[in-house]
Amino acid sequence: MKKPVIVCIDDEPDVLNSLKIELKKAIGDRCIIETAEGGEDALELLEDLQADEYEIALVLSDYIMPDIKGDELLKKIHERSPDTLTIMLTGQADLEALSNAIKYAKLYRYIPKPWHNEDLKLTVVEAIHSYLQDQKLTDEILKRQEVNAALSASESRLNQFLAALPVGVSVYNPDGSIAYFNQAARDLLGADTIPESTAEQLAATYQLYVANTDELYPPDNLPILRALKGEFVRVDDVEIRQDGKIIAIEINTTPIFDARGNIVYAIAAFQDITDRKRAEKILADYQHTLETKIDERTEQLQQAALAAEAANKAKSTFLANMSHELRTPLNSILGFAQIMEGSSNFTVENHENLSIIRRSGEHLLALINEVLDLSKIEAGRMILDPKDFDLYRLLDDLQDMFQMRAKNQEVQLLFQRANDVAQYVRTDDVKLRQVLINILSNAIKFTEQGSIVLRVSQLEKSRIVDLLGNPTACIDTTKSIRDFATNRIDVATVVPTDEADDLTDERVIFLQFEIEDTGVGIASEELGNIFKAFVQTSSGQRTQKGTGLGLTITRQFVRLMGGEIVVESELERGTNFKFEIPVGVVDVANIPAPEINREVTGLEPNQPCYRILIVDDREDNRQLLVKILSPLGFGVREASDGCEAIEIWENWQPHLILMDLRMPVMDGYEATKEIRNRIQQQEQERQENGSVIPKIVALTASTIEEKRSSALSIGCDDFISKPFRKTDIFDTLHKHLGVRYLYSYSTDFIPTGDLHNQSDATSNAALAYSPALPAEWIENMRQVIRSADFDLIARTIEQLRYDRPEFAEILQDHLNNFDYQKILTLIAEA
Secondary structure: OOOOOEEEEEOOHHHHHHHHHHHHHOOOOOOOOEOOHHHHHHHHHHHHHHHHHOEEEEEEEOOOOOOOOOHHHHHHHHHHHHOOOEEEOOOOOOHHHHHHHHOOOOOOEEOOOOOOOOOOOHHHHHHHHHHHHHHHHHHHHHHHHHHHHHHHHHEEEEEHHHOOOOEEEEEEOOOEEEEOOHHHHHHHHHOOOOOOOHHHOOOOOOOEEOOOOOOOOOOOHHHHHHHHOOOOEEEEEEEEEEEEEEEEEEEEEEEEEOOOOEEEEEEEEEEEOOHHHHHHHHHHHOOOOOOOHHHHHHHHHHHHHHHHHHHHHHHHHHHHHHHHHHHHHHHHHHHHHHHHHHOOOOOOOHHHHHHHHHHHHHHHHHHHHHHHOHHHHHHHHOOOEOOOEEHHHHHHHHHHHHHHHHOOOOEEEEEEEEEOOOOEEEEEEHHHHHHHHHHHHHHHHHHOEEEEEEEEEEOOOHHHHHHHHHOOEOOOOOOOOHHHHHHHHHHOOOOOOOOHHHEEEEEEEEEEEEEEEOHHHHOHHHHHHOOOOOOOOOOHHHOOOOOOHHHHHHHHHHHHOOOOOOEEEEOOOEEEEEEEEEEEEEEEEOOOOOOOOOOHHHHHHOOOEEEEEEEEHHHHHHHHHHHHHHOOOOEEEEOOOOHHHHHHHHOOOOOEEEEEEEOOOHHHHHHHHHHHHHHHHHHHHHHHOOOOOOOOEEEOOOOHHHHHHHHHHHHOOOOEEEOOOHHHHHHHHHHHHOEEEOOOOOOOOOOOOEEEEEHHHHHHHHHHHOOOOOHHHHHHHHHHHHHOOHHHHHHHOOOOHHHHHHHHHHHHHHHHHOOOHHHHHHHHHH
8 A cells, every 4th residue: 555645845945855854754654755846846746646546645835936826726736636634834824825725725734934843743743643534534434335335225135136036045934934935946846835834844845855866855954954053054965856857956055143143044045956967977077188188278378478478578688679779870870960060161051961960860869769668669559748849940850851852853842831820839749740751751752753742721620520521531440530520529629638738728729731742642442541550552562662550650649649630542643641630839938949059179278187988899989989079188098898998997097987888798787897896995095096986977779767777776877878969978077077168159168058158248259350240131130030930040140150150159049049139239239
């Protein structure tokens, strides 16, 4: 049974820590203590605890908090968990707030700040005791109500049951006289009325014989007489012989006692078991054969269980290996792309191409993380992960991604977006991106000439219902489009999936995506199968490409996002996919600012010469890290396995080791444990000569979460997943060694992680040494800023990149922070 939970809420972490310490002293391990820094955090914590079926016994909340007042928060908590007791902690609550908390939130007590520890502990102990007593009393009351209801129902149905039972039931008084016979008993014994004979006379009256003999059943041994003496009897050796027939019967008798232990009745239940006796004889003949077959089957099942276990292990091994094999080369692709992006030798077009490579690689990484997540595969379903994002930017990225393929095939690719389509929306951007990629990939694959058009429009209500009149529209064959459309009308203005709860705070609209091509088309008889797994159309089979899973995954993702997808097609004319999804419309302020691309160019002066040991069995992975770190001034050495790493560590004493976990000869786990063991054994000697104790950071291409725990448990100080960004390496070095960096386009040092504190002096310095800005460019920039089109502003800034790189970088930083006013001010000063 799970322990009850106490939730402490305060916007001051120190107060929460103090409160948690005092409560721990008061209640020990009897309750789980959770904390939340604010109202929204508390409500999310409450939802998670309830989902995990924890009892929330007590909530202690501050009154004055930035996002919500304590009495309002306690009221919401009470609505979600009515049995939870609440305590308000504050020195500023007014009478109205206390009254609201008492009236609407089951307020147990108000404790002023600063509290007396003994008073606090005593109050909490009393509240927990009161909660547990209430729960216990409630459980007992519910149990008694259930028992009483069951007894009443049982009593009211008893007579009906007895009369309807196919089993004979008879009741006898203590003197042996018959008190009750049900209809089944009369039919079985051939009696039209309750017989007047006593129990002793039953054997002779109804010709009751001992089975397989010619002897009447001995009266003294009759089950009913034995029951009247207090025995509980069950026999199946009785036969009724009437009209030349023999009926085998089973008799169960039970004595009924009063409160003083006296027998007041005896009940006999008997039934015809002739068929059962025959079956038992047949079963006995086959018993030996069945036992043999059972032994054989048991052996087969054991072998099957071993095979299944082996298959599961093989599957887990396959997933781990596949994750490693996919992510390892992707690490090199993304890593070297990052290095090349920092080069000044490329043209703007080359930089754009590298950006496309990097974004595509990062998208592939996201897909690998989704597909190879073992817990999701075992659960058999994906989870919706809604985020706020720029829809226009997503569409532009996709257009960049597919434009080259379309151009190579001499196919025109058009993206048409209605003017009223919201730019900033909330839904699962990864799944939306994958849906569009799957459909666009199919369109390009099956279109040899003509065009492919992606249209995006905004709807206030779903229009899938409009497709009812078109017989070529295809939806899931297990669910009619009419049923879908009817249901969708009812939910068109609300969020249609449980997973999309995060949309409820924004205005919800429908986005319709339509991808139309002039390709080979799909035959009408194949439309009903295109969304089935591993099924390909005739066109797909001719190309011999793909697995037949793309559209299956597409439909699942669309439905997971709360939408539906349909398709219209005609052979040799083309195909038109349409899908709609609900999205939340969000404010531009909710969109996370893109990471500021500050290039690390070196190390600040007056720092130690940091020694970094790179341990990886793949040379390309080692070279990637060498190219990242060596140009900055780090001392770098390489090792290809754990044994070599230990030898270099002993002789070179690196400050930090980047340790791959999966290597031949000796893996990273063993090498880390060996280094930590030697450090512990040589601790006194190292203290005397001042030897460096290295930080060890694990590197792995595995996505299994247990790998992280294992790495940390054996002595690693941190964990980086492949593929990584350069900033991941730099941030890790700063975190563990305190390394400070120099950055490009900066006149001063900027500590790692401080991405938004560049001073106005930097802007002024850049202006002082930059050529005057063209008047035409300034006017154009003012117009695009008024349009608030992020991408258009970025492209306009890029026009300055070649002649004024420092000033362009400053403008880009302000754009990333959506500080349009600062951009206007700077270009006015220029």
